[in-house]
Amino acid sequence: MSLNKHKLYPGRGLGMWAFWLHRLTGLAIAGYLLIHILVISTVVGGAENFNAAMKFFKAPLFILLEMGLIAVILIHGLNGIRIILFDLGYGVKNQKQIFIALMLLAIIPFVIGFAVALPHIIGT
Numbered sequence: 444m445s446l447n448k449h450k451l452y453p454g455r456g457l458g459m460w461a462f463w464l465h466r467l468t469g470l471a472i473a474g475y476l477l478i479h480i481l482v483i484s485t486v487v488g489g490a491e492n493f494n495a496a497m498k499f500f501k502a503p504l505f506i507l508l509e510m511g512l513i514a515v516i517l518i519h520g521l522n523g524i525r526i527i528l529f530d531l532g533y534g535v536k537n538q539k540q541i542f543i544a545l546m547l548l549a550i551i552p553f554v555i556g557f558a559v560a561l562p563h564i565i566g567t
Contacts (some may be wrong), residue, residue, distance in 0.1 A: 468519035
């Protein structure tokens with residue numbers, strides 16, 4: 444008797460990864476928004492405080508973290524488009540292929556953004 448792994452453990456395939464990835468990237472974006480508001484609020488302390496904060500955030504580590512933010516936004520946004528399509532009744536039977544295609548599509552703007560940011564990360 445052959446047991447199909449996916450029937451024994453439903454929800455452990457690519458669809459479940461897409462589900463959790465969407466939720467985790469959404470939480471990451473919400474967390475970033477809170478931090479962003481705190482940083483922008485430094486302007487209340489005057490231009491010197493704000494300029495000091497901006498100088499601090501130009502460090503290579505923060506530029507690298509911004510690349511992570513770009514990846515999170517691309518993943519969340521494109522997966523959101525996939526979910527909207529399904530809600531409208533399009534592509535329901537091809538969920539895995541659509542997810543893979545959109546994630547591969549996300550690589551293009553990420554690589555372009557990384558190429559732009561790389562000189563700032565390595566300090567050239």
